[in-house]
Amino acid sequence: DTQMTQSPSTLSASVGDRVTITCRASQSINSWLAWYQQKAGKAPQPLMYKASNLESGVSSRFSGSRSGTEFTLTISSLQPDDSGTYYCQQYNTYPWTFGQGTKVEIK
Amino acid sequence: ELHLLESGGGLVQPGGSLRLSCAASGFTFSIYAMSWVRQAPGKGLEWVSAISGSGGSTYYADSVRGRFTISRDNSNNTLYLQMDRLRGEDTAVYYCAKLGGTAQLYFDHWGQGTLLTVSS
Secondary structure (H helix, E strand, C coil): CCCEEEECCEEEECCCCCEEEEEEECCCCCCCEEEEEECCCCCCEEEEECCCEECCCCCCCEEEEEECCEEEEEECCCCHHHCEEEEEEECCCCCCEECCCEEEEEC | CCEEEEECCEEECCCCCEEEEEEEECCCHHHCCEEEEEECCCCCEEEEEEECCCCCCEEECCCCECCEEEEEECCCCEEEEEECCCCHHHCEEEEEEEECCCCCCCEEEECCCEEEEECC
16 A cells, blocks of 8 residues: 655644645655645545646645655645645555645644 | 535444445536545544446445445435444544546545444
8 A cells, every 4th residue: 555644743833934744655656646625523625636736716825746756735825724634645546545634733 | 516415324333334325416426436535533534435437446445345335326416335344443424525537536525524433
């Protein structure tokens, strides 16, 4: 199985900060990676797909990139509504697997 | 507007069975692969199972293979998850999710989830 390792596990930042979350795959997944945001008590919502493609309706403050098996989600200017837990997910091979999540808190 | 509505969750004893349903609307259901994803209380997301648009191909996580069966009724726009030989570790919120188009097999729409509790 492809293991997805996310870091950090938690992140506390101020409004306006640039925030980066990293996800590393245990083997090549090409660019078949998605990012999701989940707010407490709600279903996850997609942010990015194929590593760097912004989901329709998602703020352009979010961006994604890939370098080999390392993937990054960046929030260019953190806003209060960005609090929540972020997950990466590979869909290159079954079983599809998620990172363990990064909880983003606003200072 | 696209909508996914899960139902069928509840309290079940270990070893018991339950069937979850997901009613889909707002898109051409038969074209898209569908999936179930679960989340144990306070834990992360775990992919459970997926099925092709026609229903001819199914996929399972090792943790549920042989106990869970995914199926769909394209005439009624409904996705199912039959869960047998349930265990305590199956306790979770179960989400129904639609997959994106060809080669974009990420979860582009999610239902609100239904809670399964396995306990005696």
